[in-house]
Amino acid sequence: KRNMLMVRSFTILLLNCIAFKLACCFSSSISSLKALPLVGHLEFEDVHPASKDFGNRYQLLPLAVLHPKSVSDIASVIRHIWMMGPHSQLTVAARGRGHSLQGQSQTRHGIVIHMESLEPQKKLQVHSVGGPTPSVDVSGGELWINILHETLKYGLAPKSWTDYLHLTVGGTLSNAGISGQAFRHGPQISNVHQLEVVTGKGEILNCSERQNSDLFHGVLGGLGQFGIITRARIALEPAPTMVKWMRVLYLDFAAFAKDQERLISSDDHKFDYIEGFVIINRTGLLDNWRLSFTPEDPIEASQFKSDGRNLYCLEVAKYFNKLDEDKKDVMNQEVKESLSELSYISSTLFSTEVTYDEFLDRVHVSEIKLRSKGQWEVPHPWLNLLVPRSRVNEFAKGVFGNILTDTSNGPVIVYPVNKSKWDNRSSAVTPEEEEEIFYLVAILTSAVPGSTGEDGVDQIIKRNKRILEFSEAAGLGLKQYLPHYTTRHEWRSHFGPKWDDFVRRKSRYDPLAMLAPGQRIFEKAL
Ligand code: FAD
Numbered sequence: 001k002r003n004m005l006m007v008r009s010f011t012i013l014l015l016n017c018i019a020f021k022l023a024c025c026f027s028s029s030i031s032s033l034k035a036l037p038l039v040g041h042l043e044f045e046d047v048h049p050a051s052k053d054f055g056n057r058y059q060l061l062p063l064a065v066l067h068p069k070s071v072s073d074i075a076s077v078i079r080h081i082w083m084m085g086p087h088s089q090l091t092v093a094a095r096g097r098g099h100s101l102q103g104q105s106q107t108r109h110g111i112v113i114h115m116e117s118l119e120p121q122k123k124l125q126v127h128s129v130g131g132p133t134p135s136v137d138v139s140g141g142e143l144w145i146n147i148l149h150e151t152l153k154y155g156l157a158p159k160s161w162t163d164y165l166h167l168t169v170g171g172t173l174s175n176a177g178i179s180g181q182a183f184r185h186g187p188q189i190s191n192v193h194q195l196e197v198v199t200g201k202g203e204i205l206n207c208s209e210r211q212n213s214d215l216f217h218g219v220l221g222g223l224g225q226f227g228i229i230t231r232a233r234i235a236l237e238p239a240p241t242m243v244k245w246m247r248v249l250y251l252d253f254a255a256f257a258k259d260q261e262r263l264i265s266s267d268d269h270k271f272d273y274i275e276g277f278v279i280i281n282r283t284g285l286l287d288n289w290r291l292s293f294t295p296e297d298p299i300e301a302s303q304f305k306s307d308g309r310n311l312y313c314l315e316v317a318k319y320f321n322k323l324d325e326d327k328k329d330v331m332n333q334e335v336k337e338s339l340s341e342l343s344y345i346s347s348t349l350f351s352t353e354v355t356y357d358e359f360l361d362r363v364h365v366s367e368i369k370l371r372s373k374g375q376w377e378v379p380h381p382w383l384n385l386l387v388p389r390s391r392v393n394e395f396a397k398g399v400f401g402n403i404l405t406d407t408s409n410g411p412v413i414v415y416p417v418n419k420s421k422w423d424n425r426s427s428a429v430t431p432e433e434e435e436e437i438f439y440l441v442a443i444l445t446s447a448v449p450g451s452t453g454e455d456g457v458d459q460i461i462k463r464n465k466r467i468l469e470f471s472e473a474a475g476l477g478l479k480q481y482l483p484h485y486t487t488r489h490e491w492r493s494h495f496g497p498k499w500d501d502f503v504r505r506k507s508r509y510d511p512l513a514m515l516a517p518g519q520r521i522f523e524k525a526l
Contacts, residue, residue: 029090033064033111036076040069040117050095050112056379057457058103060518062110063090067117071196071204071230074113078228079202081111081514091517091524094228096141096168101382102484104223104518105171115141115170118230124150126236134236135193140170140229147234148360157239157356159185163275163413164363170229174516175482176221176428178417178440180273180317183264186421189220189428191235197227200510204230213425218505221428223483224516225502226509240319243273243359244335246351247293248344249304249311253396256312259342260416261389261437263316270338273317278400278412280310293350300347310401312414314344317359370446379447379457382410383464384481386430389416389437391476398474403466409455410445427505429479432496440481443467484520491521 033042043065051061068074081090091110098105106112118141125137134156138147144158145165151157161179162172173195177188185191194208197219205227207216218226250256256276263274295301320331339349354362370376387395396414404412416437422430431438443464447457454460471478485491492499506513506522513522 029063029084029088032084033077033080036080038066038068038073038076040067040073042066042077042111047112050098050114051106052098053101053103053105054097054099054380055101055103055382056377057101057381058106058518060103060106060108062093062107062112064111066111066113068113068115069117070119071198074118074198074228074230075202075204077111077113078198078200078514082201082512086512089524091514092228093516093518094140094170094224096171097143097166099167099171100518101380101482102518104482104484104516106518108517110514110517113228115139115168115228116143117141126151126154126156127233129154129156135233136236137231137233138169139231140168140173140196142169143167144169144172145361145364148357151236152239152357155239156236158188158191158234159237160188160191161360162188164367165361166364166367169232169234170224173220173229173232174222174224176422178481180275180315180415182417182421183274183415184269184272184418184421186423187417187428188234189426190421190423192220192232193235194233195219195229196231197229199227200512200515214505215509217423217425218427218501218509220423220426222502222505223427223519223521225427225519225521226505226515228515240272240356241322242320242353243356244318244320244331244351244353245293245315245359246317246335246339246349247313247315248339248342248350249306249313249348250344251306251309251311253310253312253400254393255343256314257392257396257414257416257439259314259344262341263338264416264418264437270318270334271316272319273315275315275413275415277313277315278310278404278407278414279306279313280401280407280412281308281405282408293352295347296349296351297347301350304345304347314342319356375446378449381445381447381457381460381464382482383443383445383467385441385443385467385471386479386481387439387441387471388431388433388477389435389439390433391474391478392416392439394474395439395441395471395476395478398470399467403463403470404443406454409448411442413440413442413444415440427498427502429483429495429498431477431479433477442481486520 047062047065050065051059091107093107094113094115095105096115118139128134136151160181162177163179172188197205205212416439419436445460447460448455483494495502513524
């Protein structure tokens, strides 16, 4: 008993010593940081908002939040920590909109950089308007929705998007940036000409295919590990004004996937956007759709019954310009012909016409609705997977309607993309199979706060685990998109043949491992 008491007293003493040492460390860090000459400012008091993210499951409280007004503010803070050497506890997390799912944009006791504060006075700069390769220079903290609105003034727009545009350039380029245009243009990381990056040593470097190319490729899809993207030059194309947006239904996954693949493989690009989603255990669906999408044949559509079976919805869009009224008939005819080659259930063609920016900003409409019902800021235990083409039917058979029995708490998006549109030199990871096509499967479930049932966060996480275990046991060779792992072994296996380069770049550009600690890939060197 005496020994136990002694051990207990010793442990308490040790913990107090550590706490005291940390407190000393933090107070000396605070005073040295406060002395830095910055154009923007460091906030030490109101830091709670930076300890949250969209996933709503992880909360790491930072020591401070930097609101940079210039790139040199970011470089000064990082250089300062770099000069403190390996004994400083401080880490740095760039935060875009904080739409990460498992705390990737957070840091415990470190510094969060609020990227949206960066250079608000510096407007987006559009280059080569009217030329063959127009582009736009934007801040790393810029929202894609702002880029859309600004470039549309020149009749231009980026080529590749995400489904939701209230995300930042630095945030999506650190992952990949995938949407229904990726089959044609590749992900957003394939549509960047140049970056300005602040490395983990506080250097400000420009990089591109030709200049500092190792850093350029490393940063794209690099999960924020090698530097902070402060500026990016994004490729543009002439923007359409209108979009014909269509949905058709299938009862058979294989037929749905075959048609999706057929569409993304054709050279004449019959559609500009191709996605799809799975509908499990939902009733009244066709009625709901009629609110915005008109059925081609209302009578036939009203007779359609899914009888509780899974439905697979192919979603395609064709861009056009409002002024070209006579060309519209030709387009409609072409669309009809393209659709006639597909094997969807004929009574289930629904279509609508919207402006280009309405189409691209479509998820924001749902955001507004969910926010008004208090359903936006709930836990989001999402699971995003990249599945090899040759195994996607097996995946669908094992997961849809079996492990996943309901899609009423969030969409399950499924669509193929062409691997040749991804630059293998980037850090982004795709399935290792030598196949031209792989699928994105995004299981975007929202949890009901406080629920212990099937719709509660714990059960959804268990279900996600079952999906991963099933895929692992079947050897499907899938990769996580927006990955989350907790061990070095898992990260190594995630990156596969890219791991050695990833580690090499880390020791070259962020040797103290201070950047993006919320990804949990590297520990800060001590
Ligand atoms: P944050 O979440 O703030 O940051 C993400 C990571 O990037 C963190 O590790 C952070 O430290 C790092 N980071 C942030 N800024 C920088 C920077 N400037 N330089 C270096 N590192 C940086 N993704 C798709 O690909 N396609 C989609 O269709 C899609 N739809 C989505 C819809 C919704 C509703 C949501 C919430 C997310 C969606 N995403 C999609 C995921 C999105 O790409 C990620 O959430 C991504 O993290 C971008 O969010 P963010 O800008 O808020 O970055």
